Amino acid sequence: MFHRIRRRAAQPSEMQRQHYEAFARLEGRVPPEVERMRAEMQSAEPTTVVDDFLPPELRVPSHDQLDGRVMPWAQPIVLDGEIVACTGCGAYRDWVIISTRDQVWLRCRQGHQQHEARLDTAWYNRHSRPADATHATFEDCLRHIGH
Structure with missing residues (x-):
C-alpha cells in the first residue's frame, strides 16, 4: 500500500502540472502598470542629491x-x-x-x-x-x- 502512495507522489499531480503550464505562459510577460511606471521614471527629471545630515554646528x-x-x-x-x-x-x-x-x-x-x-x-x-x-x-x- 505504501509503495502505491510513493509512486503516486513521484509523478506531478494534474493540479501541479496546470500550475507549471500557467507559470510558463506568464514567465516572460510584464504587467502594463510596470511598463508605465518605468516610462515615467525615465522621463522624469533627475533629482538633486542633498546631504540630509545635520550641519556641523548642530552635531553632537x-x-x-x-x-x-x-x-x-x-x-x-x-x-x-x-x-x-x-x-x-x-x-x-x-x-x-x-x-x-x-x-x-x-x-x-x-x-x-x-x-x-x-x-x-x-x-x-x-x-x-x-x-x-x-x-x-x-x-x-x-x-x-x-x-
Missing part, C-alpha cells in the same frame, strides 16, 4: 570623541547602605560626578577627587541627562556647571 560628538562627561549631583550618594563621603574633607553632598575611561570619579566642592569603584558607566548613563554643552578643558566644564 559621540562618546568616543569625548575625554569624559561630567554632571552635578546635589544630594548625598548612598551605596550599599552607607553615605559616600569625601576622603579629603568629609563632605557628603554637592558632588561633581565624572565619567571617563569606563570609570566614575567623585569630586567635592573643595576639589578632592576619588575613584568610586561601586559606580560604573552604566550607572552614570542611567542617571545623567543629555549634554547641553561641550568644553575644551575640564576647568571650563566645572565653571559651566557652577563649581
